[in-house]
Amino acid sequence: MAGILDTVDQRTQLVGENRLEILMFRLVGRQLFAINVFKVQEVLQLPKLTLMPHRHPYVCGVVNLRGQTLPVIDLSQAIGMRPLVPSEQSTIIVTEYNRSVQAFLVGSVDRIINLNWESILPPPGGAGRQHYLTAITKVEEQIVEIIDVEKVLAEISPMSTRVSEEKLADPVLEKARGREVLLVDDSTVALNQLRETLAQLGIRTHSASDGLRALNLLKKWADEGQDMTERLLMIFTDAEMPEMDGYRLTTEIRQDPRLRDLYVVLHTSLSGSFNEAMVKKVGCDNFLSKFQPDRLVEVIRERLLRDR
Known part of the structure; x- marks a missing residue:
């Protein structure tokens, strides 16, 4: 995955054209999931993981990345699927949401693909992980589920809505x-x-x-x-x-x-x-x-x- 985000600056040209690029990945099994490339800082092999006491059940531990300490979240477990087992071969996706940076543990990363927003559809109603999706799309006849990362993060660390x-x-x-x-x-x-x-x-x-x-x-x-x-x-x-x-x-x-x-x-x-x-x-x-x-x-x- 080295260099997968090297041309991210060029992707700003997609904005205003009703287009986006998604990073596709797998958790457990063959189902493809995705998040917006603009929210991804980098994709890399899991660095040394440090366990923390009293951590949230979805947080595997923390890693030190160029002097910054980041929580590593098991994205599979967070959306109601079987937990992933961290190892030296594991992959993490480092993202920035709502002015915070965190890493998501995933099974494997697939690729980046350019889409039109018109091909991105609301998720069907239902229970289970459907509650953690903002949208779905189809790539080469396979359904891709786009994860509501804001919901995942809100469950781990709820944000206050109170005005001072x-x-x-x-x-x-x-x-x-x-x-x-x-x-x-x-x-x-x-x-x-x-x-x-x-x-x-x-x-x-x-x-x-x-x-x-x-x-x-x-x-x-x-x-x-x-x-x-x-x-x-x-x-x-x-x-x-x-x-x-x-x-x-x-x-x-x-x-x-x-x-x-x-x-x-x-x-x-x-x-x-x-x-x-x-x-x-x-x-x-x-x-x-x-x-x-x-x-x-x-x-x-x-x-x-x-x-x-």
Whole structure:
């Protein structure tokens, strides 16, 4: 796998084209799983593993990688499958999500493949590991299951959704009470985090699980003659979603004269420096890394001050 991510900078050209690249891998058995390449820092053989007392059952231990101590998470066990047994031949995928870096123990890495988001579909309903999927796709007639890593990490180390008392005391936020916001994300964990935080401000929420559903909802409201900037205070959209990503959603909004003045915030677990550039490219109004309740409130405050 040496060099598998050497050209990752070139892949930023996919953004805004409703395309993505996924890294495919196996856990136990022949089933293929995947995560977005943009969240992957490197793939390597498992370094020396150090066991830690009182660790979470899904955490195998920690490794030291160039001076940084990283937890190693058994991804198979975390999504309800048979645990993997760490060895010197094991493979780890080092990733960055929500401003934290961690390694996932996997069975083997397959390859990187370039896809169109339209070929990425929501997962079927069901029990078991279906709860840990954000999407599925098909590669060479084989189903590939895309893992909801945010859900896995939230179960291991839950994030707080509480807004600080200092932020809540801001009188500007009174103008947010009773307003409506559209949330667009394929992760139920991310949607729930947003709802719980926004509820503290008295904000009502609508939600959609991908960009296409969100766009259809917005157009439906517009077709009914609603003033969209009056109806919605703002939109929070994830970047990567089945069928239509957040970048394409923003582009579509800007191209529709009934929607183009909506305030759109890119809310994502992808790296900040990358997304700040993409915000300008597709025309978002703001960027917010997951998940920061106080920073989220600051973004809402910035939006409210626009109305003055």
